[in-house]
Amino acid sequence: MNVVVVESPGKAKPINKYLGSGYKVLASYGHVRDLPAKDGSVRPDDDFDMSWEVDAKSAKRLSDIAAAAKGCDKLILATDPDREGEAISWHVLEVLKKKKVLAGVTVQRVTFNAITRTAVTEAMKAPRDIDMELVDAYLARRALDYLVGFTLSPVLWRKLPGSRSAGRVQSVALRLVVDREIEIERFRTQEYWTVEADVSAGGDPFLARLTKHEGKRLTKFDLGNEASAFAARDAVKAANLTIAAVEKRPAKRSPPPPFTTSTLQQEAARKLGFNAQRTMQAAQKLYEGVEIGGETVGLITYMRTDGVQVAPEALDDARATIGGLYGRDYVPDKPRFYSTKAKNAQEAHEAIRPTSLGRNPGRLRLEPDLGRLYELIWKRMIASQMESAQIERTTIDLESSDGKTALRASGDVTLFDGYLKVYEEGRDDADEEEVAKLPPVVQGAAARVHASRADQHFTEPPPRYSEASLVKKMEELGIGRPSTYASILTVLRDRAYVRMEKNRFVPEDKGRLVTIFLEEFFRRWVEYDFTAGLEEKLDEVSDGKLDWKALLREFWSDFQPKTEEVLKVSTREVLDALDGALAPFLYPPKADGSDPRACPNCGAGRLGLKTSKFGPFVGCSNYPECRFTRPIAESENADAPSGDRELGVDPETGLTVFLKNGRFGAYVQLGEGEKPKRSSLPKGWSAPDMDLEKGLRLLRLPREVGKHPEDGQPILAGIGRFGPFVLHAGTYANLPSADEVFEVGVNRAVTLLAEKRSGARGGRGAAEALKELGAHPGDGAPVKVLSGRYGPYVKHGATNANVPRGTDPQAVTLEQAVLLLAERAAKGGGKKKPARAAKAKSAAEPKTAVKKKAPAKKKPAAKKAKA
Numbered sequence: 001m002n003v004v005v006v007e008s009p010g011k012a013k014p015i016n017k018y019l020g021s022g023y024k025v026l027a028s029y030g031h032v033r034d035l036p037a038k039d040g041s042v043r044p045d046d047d048f049d050m051s052w053e054v055d056a057k058s059a060k061r062l063s064d065i066a067a068a069a070k071g072c073d074k075l076i077l078a079t080d081p082d083r084e085g086e087a088i089s090w091h092v093l094e095v096l097k098k099k100k101v102l103a104g105v106t107v108q109r110v111t112f113n114a115i116t117r118t119a120v121t122e123a124m125k126a127p128r129d130i131d132m133e134l135v136d137a138y139l140a141r142r143a144l145d146y147l148v149g150f151t152l153s154p155v156l157w158r159k160l161p162g163s164r165s166a167g168r169v170q171s172v173a174l175r176l177v178v179d180r181e182i183e184i185e186r187f188r189t190q191e192y193w194t195v196e197a198d199v200s201a202g203g204d205p206f207l208a209r210l211t212k213h214e215g216k217r218l219t220k221f222d223l224g225n226e227a228s229a230f231a232a233r234d235a236v237k238a239a240n241l242t243i244a245a246v247e248k249r250p251a252k253r254s255p256p257p258p259f260t261t262s263t264l265q266q267e268a269a270r271k272l273g274f275n276a277q278r279t280m281q282a283a284q285k286l287y288e289g290v291e292i293g294g295e296t297v298g299l300i301t302y303m304r305t306d307g308v309q310v311a312p313e314a315l316d317d318a319r320a321t322i323g324g325l326y327g328r329d330y331v332p333d334k335p336r337f338y339s340t341k342a343k344n345a346q347e348a349h350e351a352i353r354p355t356s357l358g359r360n361p362g363r364l365r366l367e368p369d370l371g372r373l374y375e376l377i378w379k380r381m382i383a384s385q386m387e388s389a390q391i392e393r394t395t396i397d398l399e400s401s402d403g404k405t406a407l408r409a410s411g412d413v414t415l416f417d418g419y420l421k422v423y424e425e426g427r428d429d430a431d432e433e434e435v436a437k438l439p440p441v442v443q444g445a446a447a448r449v450h451a452s453r454a455d456q457h458f459t460e461p462p463p464r465y466s467e468a469s470l471v472k473k474m475e476e477l478g479i480g481r482p483s484t485y486a487s488i489l490t491v492l493r494d495r496a497y498v499r500m501e502k503n504r505f506v507p508e509d510k511g512r513l514v515t516i517f518l519e520e521f522f523r524r525w526v527e528y529d530f531t532a533g534l535e536e537k538l539d540e541v542s543d544g545k546l547d548w549k550a551l552l553r554e555f556w557s558d559f560q561p562k563t564e565e566v567l568k569v570s571t572r573e574v575l576d577a578l579d580g581a582l583a584p585f586l587y588p589p590k591a592d593g594s595d596p597r598a599c600p601n602c603g604a605g606r607l608g609l610k611t612s613k614f615g616p617f618v619g620c621s622n623y624p625e626c627r628f629t630r631p632i633a634e635s636e637n638a639d640a641p642s643g644d645r646e647l648g649v650d651p652e653t654g655l656t657v658f659l660k661n662g663r664f665g666a667y668v669q670l671g672e673g674e675k676p677k678r679s680s681l682p683k684g685w686s687a688p689d690m691d692l693e694k695g696l697r698l699l700r701l702p703r704e705v706g707k708h709p710e711d712g713q714p715i716l717a718g719i720g721r722f723g724p725f726v727l728h729a730g731t732y733a734n735l736p737s738a739d740e741v742f743e744v745g746v747n748r749a750v751t752l753l754a755e756k757r758s759g760a761r762g763g764r765g766a767a768e769a770l771k772e773l774g775a776h777p778g779d780g781a782p783v784k785v786l787s788g789r790y791g792p793y794v795k796h797g798a799t800n801a802n803v804p805r806g807t808d809p810q811a812v813t814l815e816q817a818v819l820l821l822a823e824r825a826a827k828g829g830g831k832k833k834p835a836r837a838a839k840a841k842s843a844a845e846p847k848t849a850v851k852k853k854a855p856a857k858k859k860p861a862a863k864k865a866k867a
Contacts (some may be wrong), residue, residue: 001022001023001024001068001072001073002019002022002023002024002072002073002074002075002076003023003024003025003026003065003068003069003072003074003075003076004016004019004023004024004025004026004076004078005025005026005027005028005065005075005076005077005078005079005089005092006025006026006027006028006078006079007027007028007029007030007079007080007085007088008027008029008030008284008288008815009027009029009777009815009818010285010288010289010813010814010815011025011027011115011288011289012025012026012027013025013296014115014289014295014296014297014298015078015115015120017295017296018117018120018121019120019121019124023076024068024072026061026064026065026068027061028058028061028062028065028079028088028092029057029058029061029818029819029822030088030819031058031084031087031088031091032054032058032061032062032088032091032092032095033052033053033054033055033058033091033094033095034052034053034055035050035051035052035053035142035146036051036053039150041146041150042143042146042147042150044147044552044556044560047549048143048549048552048553048556050139050142050143052091052094054095055826056825056826057819057822057823057825057826062092062095062096062099065092065096066095066096066099066101067101069096069101069102069105070101071105072105073105073106074105074106074107074108075093075096075102075105075106075107075108076108076109076110076124076127077089077092077093077107077108077109077110077130078109078110078111078112078123079092080111080302080304081111081112081113081302081349082302082304082305082349082483083134083137083138083141083542084138084304084483085111086109086130086131086134086135086138087134087135087138087139087142089109089130090130090132090135090138093107093130108127108128108129109127109128109129109130109131110123110124110126110127110128111123113301113302113311113349113350114287114298114300114301114302114355115287115288115289115296115297115298115355116297116298116355116356119298119355133541133542133543133544134542136541136542136547136548137538137539137541137542137548139548140538140541140548140549140551140552141538143552144168144534144552144555145167145168145169147552147555147556147559148166148167148168148525148559149165149166149167149168151559151560151563152166152171152522152563153165153166155563155566155567156514156517158567158571159517159566159567159569159571159574160513160514160517160574160578160611160615160616161611161612161615161616163510163513163514163517163615164495164496164497164510165495166514166518167488167491168525168531168534169479169480169484169488169531170488170491170492171514171515171518171525171526172479172526172528172531173470173474173479173480173488173489173492174492174497174498174507174511174514174515175515175518175519175526175528176465176470176473176474177464177465177470177492177498177505177506177507177511178507178511178512178515178516179515180462180464180465181464181506181507181512182585183461183462184461184462184464185584185585186584187459187461187462189458189459189460190221190458190459191224191225191456191457191458192220192221192223192224192457192458192459193223193224193225193226193228193229193232193454193455193456193457194209194210194223194229194454194455194457195209195210195213195223195229195232195233195236195452195453195454195455196208196209196210196452196453196455197209197210197236197237197407197449197450197451197452197453198449198450198451198452199241199398199407199409199447199448199449199450200439200447200448200450201243201441201442201445201446201447201448202441202442202445203439203440203441204439205450206396206409206411206438206439207409208396208398208407208408208409209407209408209409210232210236210405210406210407211406211407211408212399212404212405212406213232213235213404213405214235214404214405215403215404223454226454226456229454229456230454232454233452233453233454234452235404235405236405236407236449236452237449237452239400239401239405239449240400240401240446241398241399241400241405241407241446241447241448241449242398242399242401242444242445242446242447243396243397243398243441243442243443243444243445243447244397244398244399244406244443245395245396245397245443246394246395246396246397246441246442246443247394247395247397248392248393248394249392249393249394249395250390250391250392250393250415251390251391251392251393251412252388252389252390252391253388253389253391253418253419253420254388254419255336255383255384255385255386255388255418255419255423256380256383256384256425257308257338257340257351257384258308258310258338258351258352258353258380258381258384259351259352259353259377259380259381260305260306260307260308260340260351260352260482261280261303261304261305261306261352261482261483261485262306262471262472262474262475262482262485264279264283264303264352264376264377265279265280265467265468265471265482265485265486266426266467266468266469266471266472267376267380267425267426267468268373268376269466269467269468269471269503270426270468271376271426272372272373272376273503274369274373275467275486275489276467276471276485276486276489276490277486277487277489277490277804277807278369278807278808278811279373279486280303280486281369281807281808281811281812281813281816282369282370282373282811283300283303283352283373284303284813285367285370285813286298286299286300286303286370286373286374286377287299287300287301287302287303288815290364290366290370292359292364297355298355299354299355299359299364299374300352300353300354300355300374300377301349301350301351301352301353301354301355302349302350302352303352304349304482304483305349305350305351305352305482306340306481306482307340307349307350307351308338308339308340308351309337309338309339309350309351310338310350310351310353310381310384311350314350314353314357314381315335315385317356317357317358318335318357318381318382318384318385319331319335319385321357321358321382322382322385322386326386326421326422329387329416330386330387330418330419330421331385331386331387332385332386332387332388335385336384336385338351338384351381352377353377353381354374354377354378354381357378357381357382359378360378361374361375361378361379368810369808369810369811379422379423380423382422382423383419383422383423384419386418386419386421386422387416387418387419388418388419389414389416389417389418389419389420390414390415390416390418391412391413391414391415392412392413392415393410393411393412394410394411394412394413394438395408395409395410396408396409396410396438396441398447409438410438411437411438412437413437413438426468463504464501464504464505464506465504465505466503466504466505467489467503467505470489470505471485471489474488477528477531477532478531478532478535478536479528479531479532479535480531480535481535490804492505492511494804495511496508496510496511497510497511497514498511509616509631509632510615512582512585512632513578513582513615513616513632516578516581516582517574517578519581520577520578520581521562521566521569521574521577522562522566524558525559525562534555537551538551571611575608575609575610575611575616576609578609578616579608579609582609586607586609586618586632587607599620599621599622599626599628600628601620601626601627601628602620602622602625602626602628604622604626605620605621605622605623605626605628606620606621607619607620607621608621610629616632617629617630617631617632618630618631618632628661629661629662630661631661631662631665645658645659646658646659647659647668647690647691647692647695648691648692648695649692650670650696650699653670653671655670655671656670656671656672657669657670657692657695657696657699658670659687659690659695661687665680665681666680666681666687666690667679667680667681668681668690668695668698668699670699677699679698679699679701679719681698682698682719682723682724682738683723683738684737684738684739685738697742698719701717701718701719701741702716702717702718702727703716703717703718703741703742704716705717705726705744705745705746705749706745706746706749707746708728708729708746708750708753709746709750711729713728713729714728715727715728715746715749715750715753716728717735717741717742717744717749718741719738719741720732722734723735723738724736724737724738724740724741725741726744726749726752726753728749728753731753731756731757732756733749733752733753733755733756734752734756735752770784770785770786770787770792770809770810771784771785771809771810771812772784773785773794773812773813773814773817774814776796776818776821777818778818779797781796781797782796783795783796783814783817783818783821784796785803785809785810785812785817786800787809788800791803792809794812794817794820794821796817796821799821799824799825800824801817801820801821801823801824802820803820804820
C-alpha cells in the first residue's frame with residue numbers, strides 16, 4: 001500500500017480514484033504546524049532556532065497519516081507545487097520522523113499542476129526529494145514575518161494605543177493606500193477649457209478638436225478661463241478651413257498573456273466585481289475539481305503562479321480549439337510565447353489556464369461564481385493564442401486659410417478583430433477617450449464648421465486604489481507574492497486600517513496614524529525598495545544562492561537595535577512627531593486665515609494630538625480647564641456648530657443640555673457633575689442639526705411604547721450597542737432606523753417582537769439558511785451557511801464558526817467550512833450537551849442558579865458653451 005498526502009480533502013477523493021486501490025490518499029488540511037503566537041518561537045540568540053506547534057485540529061489528522069504510513073511501502077508527499085506546498089510536505093515529514101513510523105518506508109515528493117488523471121499519473125512517474133532550498137526560503141519568510149510582527153507590534157501598542165498590529169508586507173501595502181490619500185488631499189484642482197467643432201468636408205460630419213489658436217500650438221492649460229475659451233470658439237466658427245492632411249497608419253493590437261495569480265485577481269475585480277479573496281476561493285474550487293460525467297475533474301491548472309508560460313500540449317489544444325470555433329484566419333502562424341514583466345517573478349509554474357479547452361464554459365453547469373470565473377480564464381487563454389487585431393488609425397488635420405487656427409480629428413477602424421472577437425482586457429480607470437470612426441475625406445477639400453463648443457474641465461486627483469489597481473501596484477513594486485495579496489488585503493480590512501467606499505480603499509484614522517508612525521520611526525523598513533529587495537533575497541534563498549540564516553542575521557542586526565531605540569522614546573515625543581507630520585491633515589488652513597490650531601471652545605488653548613487607552617485624539621492644551629476634544633476624523637470644520645455648545649435648558653430638571661464632541665463622536669449631555677446622563681448621536685444624525693428638542697428626545701430614552709396586549713408588561717424603545725430596538729420581557733427586536741424609536745407604536749412593536757420570537761426559537765440554529773454545503777466528511781451530518789445577528793456563519797451540529805470578514809458567504813465551499821469548524825472546535829467551540837444520565841437525578845435535588853456572564857466591554861460642475 002502506498003500512502004499519498006495532499007493538502008485538501010477535496011483533492012483526496014478524485015486522486016484516489018485516479019490512482020486505484022493500491023493507494024490511500026489522505027489530506028493534511030493545509031499547514032499542520034506553525035510558530036506559536038508567543039514570544040520565543042523564533043530565537044535569534046540561538047541562531048534563529050524555531051519552535052513549531054501542532055494545533056489541535058491537525059493532531060488527529062497527523063495521527064491518521066502516521067497510522068496509515070506505518071508499514072506502508074511508499075509515503076508520497078503530493079502537496080501543492082509551490083513554496084508553501086513544499087513547506088507542508090516538509091512539516092508532515094518532520095512530524096512523522098518524530099513519531100518514528102517511517103522505518104523501511106520510501107519517501108517521495110511529487111507535484112502536479114492540475115487535478116486530472118493524466119497530470120496525476122504522470123507526476124507519479126517523476127518522484128523527487130523535498131526541495132530544501134524552497135523550504136529554507138519558506139523558513140526565512142516565516143521567521144521574518146514573525147520577528148517583524150512580534151517585535152514591532154508591541155512597540156505600536158505602547159507608543160500608539162489603539163493600534164492593532166504591524167506586518168512586514170501588510171504595513172507597506174497600507175502605506176500605499178495612505179500615500180495615495182495624502183496625494184489626493186494635497187491635490188489642487190486646476191481649470192482648463194477645450195474647444196471642439198462638428199465639421200464636414202463633402203460627407204458626414206465628424207468631431208475635431210482645436211489644436212492651434214492665434215498661430216500657437218495649444219497645450220492643456222493655454223485656455224485657462226471662459227473668456228479665452230469663448231474667443232477660441234468664435235475663431236473656429238469664423239475660420240475658413242480646408243483638409244490640410246489625411247494620414248492613415250496600420251496598427252496591431254496583440255492579445256494579453258494568460259492569467260497569473262495577480263492578473264486574475266485584477267481582471268476578476270474589474271469584470272466580475274470579485275475581491276481577491278473571493279477570486280481565490282472560486283479558483284481553488286476550479287483547481288480541485290467538479291463532478292463531470294461521474295468523475296471529479298480539475299478544470300484549471302494551479303492558481304498560485306507568477307508564470308505566463310504554457311505547456312506545449314496546451315498550446316496545441318488552444319490552436320486547435322481556435323481553428324475549430326473561429327476559423328483558420330484567427331490562428332497565428334506560430335504559437336505565442338510570453339515572458340513576465342513583473343518584478344521578482346519566479347515563473348516556476350504554468351500560467352492559469354483550463355486543463356482542457358474542449359470544456360467550453362457554455363456547456364458546463366457550475367455554481368455562479370465558478371462559472372463566471374472559469375469563463376474568464378477560458379476566454380483569456382483562448383485569446384492569448386489568437387491572431388492580433390488589425391487596426392487602421394486615421395488622423396485628419398484641418399487648417400484655416402491664414403494658418404492661425406488648426407483642428408485635428410482622430411479615429412480607429414478595426415479591419416480584422418482577431419482576439420477581440422473573444423476577449424478585451426479591462427481597465428482600472430477610464431482615462432482613455434473612445435475613438436470615433438471617421439468618414440472618408442480628401443486632402444485639400446474645403447471643410448465647413450456646423451457648430452463649435454467650448455467645454456470647461458477641471459483636473460482631477462489620482463483615483464484611490466481599487467483591489468485590482470492595488471494588486472497591480474504591489475506586483476509592479478515587487479511587494480509580497482501573488483499568493484499573499486488576498487490575505488494582505490483581508491488583514492487591512494479586518495484590522496480596520498482601511499474601509500471600502502465604492503470598491504476603493506480609504507484609510508481609516510488608525511491606519512493613517514500607524515503609517516505615519518512607521519514612516520517617522522521605522523522608515524527604512526516600510527520603504528518600497530527595501531521590501532522589494534527583501535523579496536529578491538528570499539528568491540536567492542530559494543535558488544540556493546543565499547543562506548537563509550545569513551539573510552536573517554543581516555536583517556536582525558539592524559532591526560532589533562532600532563526597536564530598542566524607539567522603545568526609549570517617550571510617548572509625548574512620539575505624539576509631537578505625529579502631530580507635526582499630520583498637521584496638514586489635522587489642522588488644515590481656514591478660509592478666514594485664523595489659526596487652525598486655536599481651540600474653538602476656550603479660544604486660548606492650542607489643539608494638539610493626545611492619546612488615551614482607546615487611541616489618539618485631538619484635544620485642547622488648556623486641559624483640564626478646557627475639556628474640548630474631537631476625533632481625528634473631524635479635522636475639517638472642527639469649529640463649526642458641531643463643536644461643544646449649549647442646546648438649551650431642560651424644562652423638567654432645569655439642567656442645561658449640552659452638545660459635546662468626544663473621542664467617539666458627538667453626544668448630548670444633561671447638566672454637569674460627576675456622572676451626568678449622556679447619549680451618543682445615532683447613525684444618520686448630524687451634530688450641526690442638533691437642537692434642544694432632539695437632545696431631550698435622546699436623553700429620555702428608552703421610552704415606553706405601551707403595554708403588551710398579552711401580559712400587560714411594558715414595551716420599551718431605545719438605541720443600544722447594536723442599534724435601535726424595541727424590548728419586551730427580555731426579547732429585543734431591531735428597528736430599521738433611529739427615527740423609528742420615537743415613532744413606533746404598539747401594533748408595530750408587537751409584530752416585530754413576534755417575528756423575532758418566531759425566528760429565535762431554537763437559538764442561533766434557527767437563523768436563515770443562506771447555503772446548503774452538503775454532508776460533513778466526518779459524520780455525514782449537514783453543513784450549512786447561515787445568517788446570524790453578528791454576520792454569516794457555518795453550522796455543523798452544535799458547532800458554529802463565523803465566516804471571515806470580507807468573505808462572500810455564497811462563495812464558501814464545504815472544504816473551507818470543514819476547516820473553519822475544525823478551528824472553532826479546537827478553540828472549545830460548540831455546545832456541550834449534558835449526559836442523559838444527568839437527567840435521571842432526583843427531581844428533589846435543588847437546582848443551582850447559573851449566573852450569566854456579563855457582556856464583554858467593549859468637483860465643481862463643468863460649464864458648456866455652444867456657439
